[in-house]
Amino acid sequence: MHHTKERNMKDNTQIIVYGGTGFYGQKVVEKLVAKGQSVKVVTRNYENAKKIVGDEVEIFQGDVTEKGTIEKSLKNVSAIVICLSAMSNKLIRKMKAIERDAVLEIMEQAKKTNISRLVYMSGYEMRKQLLDDLKIPEFGEIKIEVEEKIRQSDFNWTILGDAPAFEMFFAFTSKGRMTVPGGGLNAFPTISPEDVGEITAQIVMRDDLNGKRIKLTGPKAFTFPEVAKLMTDIGGKKIKHITIPLFLINIVSFLLLPFTPFVRYLYKSLKMLNNFPVDLAENVPKDHKLLRELFDYEPVTLEMEINSRVKENNL
Ligand SMILES: NC(=O)c1ccc[n+]([C@@H]2O[C@H](COP(=O)([O-])OP(=O)(O)OC[C@H]3O[C@@H](n4cnc5c(N)ncnc54)[C@H](OP(=O)(O)O)[C@@H]3O)[C@@H](O)[C@H]2O)c1
Numbered sequence: 001m002h003h004t005k006e007r008n009m010k011d012n013t014q015i016i017v018y019g020g021t022g023f024y025g026q027k028v029v030e031k032l033v034a035k036g037q038s039v040k041v042v043t044r045n046y047e048n049a050k051k052i053v054g055d056e057v058e059i060f061q062g063d064v065t066e067k068g069t070i071e072k073s074l075k076n077v078s079a080i081v082i083c084l085s086a087m088s089n090k091l092i093r094k095m096k097a098i099e100r101d102a103v104l105e106i107m108e109q110a111k112k113t114n115i116s117r118l119v120y121m122s123g124y125e126m127r128k129q130l131l132d133d134l135k136i137p138e139f140g141e142i143k144i145e146v147e148e149k150i151r152q153s154d155f156n157w158t159i160l161g162d163a164p165a166f167e168m169f170f171a172f173t174s175k176g177r178m179t180v181p182g183g184g185l186n187a188f189p190t191i192s193p194e195d196v197g198e199i200t201a202q203i204v205m206r207d208d209l210n211g212k213r214i215k216l217t218g219p220k221a222f223t224f225p226e227v228a229k230l231m232t233d234i235g236g237k238k239i240k241h242i243t244i245p246l247f248l249i250n251i252v253s254f255l256l257l258p259f260t261p262f263v264r265y266l267y268k269s270l271k272m273l274n275n276f277p278v279d280l281a282e283n284v285p286k287d288h289k290l291l292r293e294l295f296d297y298e299p300v301t302l303e304m305e306i307n308s309r310v311k312e313n314n315l
Contacts, residue, residue, distance in 0.1 A: 014076050015204055016040045018064060018106065019083035021052045024121065024162065027197025028081055028204075029053050035201060042073050064102035065094065071109045079117035080110055081204050089262045100142045107153060118155040119204045122147055124163050124189055124215060125280055134275055136268045147213075158203050161215040162196060163189035166305045168273075169227045173315060178231075178239055181267075182246035182274035184224030187281040189217035192300035202295050218302060219288045221281035227302065234303065235310040246270060 015032055019025040020041030032039045033056045040058040043049035049059045062069035064084065074080075082103055086095040103120070110118065126140040126147065150157050168190055172180050196216055203209055222230075228241035249270065253263040292299075309315050 013078045014038045014040050014058070015079045015081065016042065016060075016073060016077045017081045017083065018042050018102075019085060019121075020057075020081075021045075021049045022083055022085055023165065024193055024196045024200075025081075025083040026052050027193045028083065028200045029057060029197075031197040031201035032204070033057060035205065037201075037205065040073070040077065042069070064106075065097040070102065070105050074106075074109050074113050074115065077113070077115055079119070079204050080106065080115060081119045081121075081200065082106065083121040083200075087262075087265065089260055092260070092262045092265060096142065100146060103146050104149065107149065107155070110155070111153075116156045117204065117207070118150065118153075118157045119160065119200065120146065120150055120157065121160045121162055121200070124161045124217070127277070130275070130277060131272075134271055136271060139265070139268045139272065151211075156207065156210045158209045158211075159213040160200060160203070161213060163191045163215070163217040164273075165193050165196075166190050166218070166302055167193075169222075169224065169302070170309065170315075172224070173228075173231070173239060176237065176239055176315075177242055178224060178228045179242045179244060180224045181244050181249045181270050183241075183243035184273060186274060186276040186278070187221035187223045187226070187284075188273055188276040189215075189221050189281065189284045189287070190302065191216055191218045192305060194300050195297065198297045199291060199295050202297070214291070214294070215287040216291065217284050217287050218299060219285060220302075221276075221284040222302065230303065231306055231310075231315055234306045235315055237315070239315065246274060 015037055017025055017029050017039060020029045021043045029039055029041055040060055041049055041053050042060045042062055044063050046059055046061040060073045062073060064070060084098055086092055086098040122143045126144045128144055131137045131140045147159055150159060172178050199216055225241045228239045231239040249267045253267040256263045
């Protein structure tokens, strides 16, 4: 372990993962380590990070919104993966500082240090018009702006359009009921965090994907009722799909706004899912096929994920 670190420090071949302790980021780190890569993770909490990423990874403790963290963390680095997120109760108020300002700072410092490879995790597809129509422009504007800046840069860049994780379906399911605000009647893409990690690791290690935006999705787009049926068929126990009005969440989120803006964002993402564009959903199998052509991996399907939860008695 020690040797690996030393060798890579000299060779400048370390891959840094911002957000490497996160839901998707930790999978990226795990897969990079499995491929024998030297990895550095930036985190606000060393002890917590150690529990998540283990001993094989260099841990740089620092807050990306604080001056100096980014410059120092980029020493001996050859490639950058950004999977920072402020989508939680605690961080939502700092969203601009974390998801925008810090990312632009990473780009600036990386340029100074002559690091060329940059991989950025974004949403599946950020359509400004759709967000405007749904009256939730701020839901995507940071990602749209950052993507634009990356496109205009001369990094060897790849942007990832990540679908939400399969967890989305399980999060609304408990004790035989799937209770979905707005119903979730539009099909949308999902993926296993496992595959996000594997594909992202392969992407950052490759040099031939410059200037590409790649969508990360499982094989098929599903509606919530379809998944309830799938769960019923696989588990042999009825999972009942229940629609509750989206406006209930809207009202609650307004009332909670002074205390936490997070529920408001949750409402907005649900609004987005309930209005997921049909043409995007129809293209999911094609987008997935492209992944199978470009990358060497065996996808985890939703059926497999449901199966393992049924075995653990977890539905
Ligand atoms: N999860 C999904 O279903 C989903 C779907 C589509 C797209 N995405 C995209 O994938 C990316 C990652 O999302 P995620 O859900 O995996 O995120 P997450 O689980 O919320 O993790 C957030 C990460 O950001 C780090 N972070 C936050 N503030 C920081 C700060 N001030 N300084 C340093 N590190 C900070 C956290 O590190 P520490 O806590 O260790 O400091 C953590 O590793 C995002 O771009 C997101 O939009 C996710």
